[in-house]
Amino acid sequence: MDFDLTDEQSLLKDSVTRWAASRYGSLEQVEAARRKPLGFDEGAWAQLAELGLLGLPFAEEDGGFGGGPVETLIAVEALGRHLAPEPYLASVVLGGGALRLAGSAAQREALIPGIAEGSHRLALAHGERQARYDRFDVATTARRDGGGWRLDGAKCVVLNADAAQTLVVSARTAGGRRDADGISLFLVPADAPGLTLKPYPTQDGGRAADLVLEGVALPADALLGEADAGLPVIERVLDEGIAALSAEAVGVMEALHALTVDYLKTRKQFGTAIGGFQALQHRAVDMFVALEQARSMALYATMMAGSADAAERGPAVSAAKVQVNRAARFVGQEAVQLHGGIGMTLEYLGAHLFRRLTTIEYLFGDTPHHLRRVSDAGGLLGAA
Amino acid sequence: MDLRFTPEETAFRQEVRAFFRSEIPEEIRRKVSEGRSLAREDYVTSQRILNAKGWAVPHWPKEWGGQEWDPIRRYIFMEELMQAAVPLPLQFNCFMVGPVIAAFGNEAQKARFLPRIANLDDWWCQGFSEPGAGSDLASLKTRAVRDGDHYIVDGQKTWTTLGQYADWIFCLVRTDPTAKKQAGISFLLIDMKSPGISVRPIITIDGRHEVNEVFFDSVRVPAENLVGEENKGWDYAKFLLANERTGIARIGLTKERVARVKRLARETPAGAGTMWDDADFRARVATIEIELKALEITQMRVVAAQSRRDASKPDPASSILKIKGSELQQAATELLVELAGPLSLPAPVANDVDALGWEAFAAPTYLNTRKVSIYGGSNEIQRNVIAKAILGL
Ligand SMILES: Cc1cc2nc3c(=O)[nH]c(=O)nc-3n(C[C@H](O)[C@H](O)[C@H](O)COP(=O)(O)OP(=O)(O)OC[C@H]3O[C@@H](n4cnc5c(N)ncnc54)[C@H](O)[C@@H]3O)c2cc1C
Ligand SMILES: Cc1cc2nc3c(=O)[nH]c(=O)nc-3n(C[C@H](O)[C@H](O)[C@H](O)COP(=O)(O)OP(=O)(O)OC[C@H]3O[C@@H](n4cnc5c(N)ncnc54)[C@H](O)[C@@H]3O)c2cc1C
Numbered sequence: 001m002d003f004d005l006t007d008e009q010s011l012l013k014d015s016v017t018r019w020a021a022s023r024y025g026s027l028e029q030v031e032a033a034r035r036k037p038l039g040f041d042e043g044a045w046a047q048l049a050e051l052g053l054l055g056l057p058f059a060e061e062d063g064g065f066g067g068g069p070v071e072t073l074i075a076v077e078a079l080g081r082h083l084a085p086e087p088y089l090a091s092v093v094l095g096g097g098a099l100r101l102a103g104s105a106a107q108r109e110a111l112i113p114g115i116a117e118g119s120h121r122l123a124l125a126h127g128e129r130q131a132r133y134d135r136f137d138v139a140t141t142a143r144r145d146g147g148g149w150r151l152d153g154a155k156c157v158v159l160n161a162d163a164a165q166t167l168v169v170s171a172r173t174a175g176g177r178r179d180a181d182g183i184s185l186f187l188v189p190a191d192a193p194g195l196t197l198k199p200y201p202t203q204d205g206g207r208a209a210d211l212v213l214e215g216v217a218l219p220a221d222a223l224l225g226e227a228d229a230g231l232p233v234i235e236r237v238l239d240e241g242i243a244a245l246s247a248e249a250v251g252v253m254e255a256l257h258a259l260t261v262d263y264l265k266t267r268k269q270f271g272t273a274i275g276g277f278q279a280l281q282h283r284a285v286d287m288f289v290a291l292e293q294a295r296s297m298a299l300y301a302t303m304m305a306g307s308a309d310a311a312e313r314g315p316a317v318s319a320a321k322v323q324v325n326r327a328a329r330f331v332g333q334e335a336v337q338l339h340g341g342i343g344m345t346l347e348y349l350g351a352h353l354f355r356r357l358t359t360i361e362y363l364f365g366d367t368p369h370h371l372r373r374v375s376d377a378g379g380l381l382g383a384a
Numbered sequence: 385m386d387l388r389f390t391p392e393e394t395a396f397r398q399e400v401r402a403f404f405r406s407e408i409p410e411e412i413r414r415k416v417s418e419g420r421s422l423a424r425e426d427y428v429t430s431q432r433i434l435n436a437k438g439w440a441v442p443h444w445p446k447e448w449g450g451q452e453w454d455p456i457r458r459y460i461f462m463e464e465l466m467q468a469a470v471p472l473p474l475q476f477n478c479f480m481v482g483p484v485i486a487a488f489g490n491e492a493q494k495a496r497f498l499p500r501i502a503n504l505d506d507w508w509c510q511g512f513s514e515p516g517a518g519s520d521l522a523s524l525k526t527r528a529v530r531d532g533d534h535y536i537v538d539g540q541k542t543w544t545t546l547g548q549y550a551d552w553i554f555c556l557v558r559t560d561p562t563a564k565k566q567a568g569i570s571f572l573l574i575d576m577k578s579p580g581i582s583v584r585p586i587i588t589i590d591g592r593h594e595v596n597e598v599f600f601d602s603v604r605v606p607a608e609n610l611v612g613e614e615n616k617g618w619d620y621a622k623f624l625l626a627n628e629r630t631g632i633a634r635i636g637l638t639k640e641r642v643a644r645v646k647r648l649a650r651e652t653p654a655g656a657g658t659m660w661d662d663a664d665f666r667a668r669v670a671t672i673e674i675e676l677k678a679l680e681i682t683q684m685r686v687v688a689a690q691s692r693r694d695a696s697k698p699d700p701a702s703s704i705l706k707i708k709g710s711e712l713q714q715a716a717t718e719l720l721v722e723l724a725g726p727l728s729l730p731a732p733v734a735n736d737v738d739a740l741g742w743e744a745f746a747a748p749t750y751l752n753t754r755k756v757s758i759y760g761g762s763n764e765i766q767r768n769v770i771a772k773a774i775l776g777l
Contacts (some may be wrong), residue, residue: 001389001456008385070385132705159765261775281771288770296681298687299672303387317676375663380677381643 001039003299009074012067015051016078023047024082030205032196033085038163040085045055051101055116057374058100073247080251084351085206087121087160093244094159095122095325097237097342098168098185102225103133107187111166114178117167123164124209125155125188133365135222136180140213144172149186149223151194151216161209162199165190171212172226183231185224192216204359205352210344218356232252239317242364243305246324252330253291256353260284260335263350267340280338294327315377318370325367329356387681397460402438406470407433417469417644418742419749421592424507424549430471431504440473445486446500455483455687460567464515466636467643476508476545477501479627480580482556484571484620488612497573509573511541512621519765521556521616522565526574526600528557530607531680535559535572536602537580538703543759547583547596550576560615571617572611581603589749591731602743603770625761633709635680642672643715645723648742652723659723668722672715678750679708700773710756710763 023044024030026038032043048054056071058064062304079088092115099111099122109132131137140153151171161167167188177181188195196214225233252303261284264265264275274280301320306314332354336343343350361367374380389397404413412426434440435449442451443458453461465472473479476620485493498507519523526539537557547553553574574581580603586595612620618647646669649659659665673747693699721728729741757763772777 001393001684001688003385003387003685155554162654224777226546229392232598235454264777275777278768278771281775281777284765284775284777285767285770289707292682292701293675293678293708296685297385299385300681303385322671323678335672336404338460358492371449371667371670371674374674375666379646379666379670380673381646383638 005070005074009070011075012052013078016053016071017081019047019051020078020084020131026086027352030083030352034205035239037266038131039160039201040087040163043048045083045121046088048088049116049118050080054118055112056090057096058108058112058116060123062108063101063116065116069243069306072240072244073298073302076244076248077251077321079096080248081255081373083205083252083349083356087123087163089244090123090160091115091121091164094237094241094257095166097169097240098124098224098233099187101236102236103231104221105107106221107224120166121160121164123158123161123167124237125158125161125167125169126238127154127156127158128154128216130177132194133369135177135376136231136240137178138170138183139177140169140171142173142184142186142218143216144173146235148220150220151188151213151218153213155211155213157208158211159203159208160189161197161205161211162207167195167211168224169211169233170230171213173243173265180231180271184227185230185233186218186222187215187224188216188222189219192218201203202359204289204356209375224291232310235314236305236308238364239301239313240305242317242321243298243301245360245363246294246301246320249324249328249357250291250295252353252360253294253327256331256335256350256357257284257287257291259350259353260287260338263339263342276350283338285333287334290327290330294324297323309375313382315374318365318373318377319380321365321370322367322374325361325370328361332357386505388457393456393460393512396457397464400461400464401468402437402590403437404465404470407437408468408470412471413469416471417657419745419752420737422471422480427471427474428504431477432475434470435503440504441482444478444482444498444502447500448482448486448494453692455562455690456684459683460646462631463586463636463639466634467640470641474504476554477504477506480510480624481552481573483510483627484611484624487623488571488620492608493573493611494634505548506551507549507555507611508552508671509544509550509576510599511553513543514540515542519762521621522569524556524558524569526555526557527561528559528570528605530559531604533607533611534609536607537572537574537600537605539600540594541598541600543586544583544596544598545594547576547598551697552576552671553598554616556610556621559617563615566618567616569621570618571611571615572605572610573611574600574603574605574667578605584633590752592752594749594752633679633682633701633705634756635676635684635709636760638676638712638716639711641713642669642676643722645669645716645719649723652725654665665722669719672719675708675715676708676712679705679712680719682708697767700769703761703769705760706760706766707757707763712754717746718745719748 053075055064060066061169136317142149142151169186169188173180173184194214196212197209207217254266267274297320304313304316342348396665402766407431412430415422422754431440441449442453444450454678485497511576514524528535528537555572556569557572558568559570580601582599584597585593652659724743728746730744
């Protein structure tokens with residue numbers, strides 16, 4: 001049991017934190033990047049590559065840096081604290097996760113060097129409108145067609161799809177829409193004929209897209225991992241995604257809480273700093289307690305997300321998402337309230353942090369969804 | 385970073401777990417688990433078994449029976465103790481007056497008191513609170529006036545837990561009425577058999593006799609029973625309260641309760657099946673389990689940080705443990721009453737107590753557990769501590 005970072009991890013933390021703080025030290029800098037066509041600055045992406053962040057989770061022999069879940073936590077927490085708009089989660093954690101876990105040697109060799117140097121981006125196209133948060137609910141189909149595949153269907157809210165050169169698409173190769181077996185993953189070039197993207201901005205200032213696939217023809221080697229056995233990969237990637245999102249949420253909450261406490265110390269009403277009012281002090285404390293409890297669960301998710309055993313990993317990660325979701329809502333709402341009117345405006349950083357927290361709550365499963373996952377698994381403790 | 389326990393720590397856990405379950409009488413552990421009243425002898429029996437093994441006061445200095453365990457082992461030990469429903473070694477002895485005497489008492493006091501404290505040969509109670517001095521403890525008024533080689537003590541203490549069993553009481557008394565609040569307080573050890581002491585029971589909300597008022601009417605206390613220096617008692621009290629706060633999350637206790645709720649829910653009929661078939665009930669259990677898991681990790685973070693900081697000063701982060709730990713203890717008892725449902729209504733009366741099922745003790749346990757957010761520094765006081773010491777408000 002120890003919570004210490006290794007020397008390399010400390011260095012990583014320092015360098016990402018320094019980079020994010022200077023690149024996005026003000027709301028104006030974040031907004032300027034968001035106004036670019038893809039919602040972020042290509043120059044910043046290149047800098048992330050130089051910092052070694054884009055190749056972070058990939059094995060060294062594949063051209064990556066061999067980082068694990070803790071390294072990802074460090075990176076996303078620091079990026080989250082400054083609302084860095086780059087598609088790190090979408091490309092490196094989600095798309096990259098699927099490639100790392102299921103890719104053949106040839107596929108990894110073809111893609112990872114480009115990803116690590118910043119010239120190639122991925123996105124994970126899995127969710128569908130009717131599925132809500134059910135990971136096994138896939139209606140998009142892939143049929144064998146000559147020596148290759150033919151994909152038809154639709155995907156929704158694919159994070160940063162418009163920034164990706166390659167999409168990791170889930171499609172059904174066997175079974176019915178809600179069967180666990182029969183899902184497969186495919187590497188689909190963004191410019192494949194028959195693939196249409198409808199990109200849009202999201203509530204938190206980020207970007208996503210809906211996809212339509214109409215007779216998208218793919219070669220045999222576009223299959224990522226084993227045919228019909230894609231669900232366990234998706235489960236793992238999304239659980240790793242939840243761990244990363246939890247760490248990001250902690251970074252965002254930390255920033256929002258610090259902003260709020262700072263505001264309480266400087267805002268004067270009734271001739272005194274409002275931070276002197278005990279009614280507000282105690283609310284700021286409860287925010288702090290919620291933040292620390294969420295931090296603990298982000299650590300827990302990080303430790304468990306790497307496990308290949310879904311029965312052990314699933315409830316743990318869901319438990320973390322429940323705690324983080326609750327904290328995100330509570331800290332966000334309280335922060336707005338304690339700021340008074342200024343908390344309501346987009347001119348103020350706090351409102352942007354709250355919007356990101358609200359989005360995080362509904363990504364990869366909301367509170368009732370994950371609470372059900374924990375309780376269906378029998379909870380976290382054994383019965384006495 | 386690694387949240388797993390080492391193989392040595394896991395082996396240690398197995399060792400203490402096996403000991404608790406095989407050596408502490410089942411009947412005592414069942415009483416604890418079901419929230420039944422413990423007799424004085426139950427506490428004594430259990431603590432003497434621990435002490436014989438060298439485990440009643442493992443956190444004390446080595447020369448007085450300490451084990452020199454690191455904070456993680458201490459945590460594992462307490463966690464397993466609570467999960468096995470072993471009565472906690474008497475808090476007033478082992479976690480309050482013992483450590484104060486060991487740290488600030490003179491050699492004669494240590495030799496005279498510490499072995500008897502560890503073995504529960506003397507039962508101690510805590511005389512801090514007064515009718516006019518609760519959260520604002522330093523406003524206490526009980527006076528001790530020096531008279532030759534004695535102090536004459538006059539005043540009143542209250543909320544004195546299990547004072548009815550006590551042989552000794554450790555008190556904060558005012559020795560310098562002219563000094564500013566905290567400055568004029570001393571730490572005095574008083575024999576409960578001294579003439580001039582009277583004890584009045586207070587029946588708590590659960591219908592039991594747990595606390596008392598203690599009155600002092602010209603009680604003569606030998607001056608050799610002063611701990612440390614006169615008028616420095618507040619420093620020792622702060623040391624004592626800091627010790628109290630770190631153990632207060634009682635995560636093991638809540639775990640034991642929640643695990644029991646889960647077992648009993650499977651045996652409790654409801655609708656066509658049992659309470660465990662009720663998805664809504666299961667979700668409420670899971671909510672508590674999740675928050676408890678978070679608190680467990682938060683506690684480990686505080687424990688890990690402890691080994692790196694000055695242990696004599698309270699860690700304001702431990703206030704998080706007090707707030708959340710008490711809230712979860714309370715939430716678990718709410719589940720118990722919900723589970724007992726209509727069978728929670730019959731009140732336990734003295735002559736048929738042994739015949740009653742666990743359901744009759746659910747409501748008393750719930751009612752009694754409201755105390756945990758009041759004592760040990762109320763949760764509001766803990767929020768004040770965090771606001772000031774951590775947030776700088
Ligand atoms: C959407 C919107 C529309 C509005 N429209 C109008 C309008 O049309 N015309 C107009 O005149 N005004 C308008 N207002 C302003 C509104 O009345 C103020 O926002 C409100 O009075 C609070 O003042 P404040 O924003 O300066 O917050 P502050 O007074 O600075 O308060 C900040 C925080 O401190 C708390 N606080 C302050 N004093 C105390 C205290 N003594 N004890 C405990 N807590 C305290 C507050 O509750 C709040 O949580 C609008 C505000 C909003 C958000
Ligand atoms: C079951 C039980 C057993 C106990 N056992 C012992 C014992 O063995 N020995 C002993 O010495 N004492 C004991 N106590 C006393 C305990 O330490 C006190 O109850 C506690 O310190 C609170 O004091 P009080 O009850 O006077 O409440 P008060 O201090 O009067 O508080 C009343 C309310 O006001 C709040 N409050 C007070 N000050 C502030 C503030 N500054 N800001 C915000 N809110 C505030 C409190 O949180 C509380 O909600 C016991 C208490 C209980 C309930």
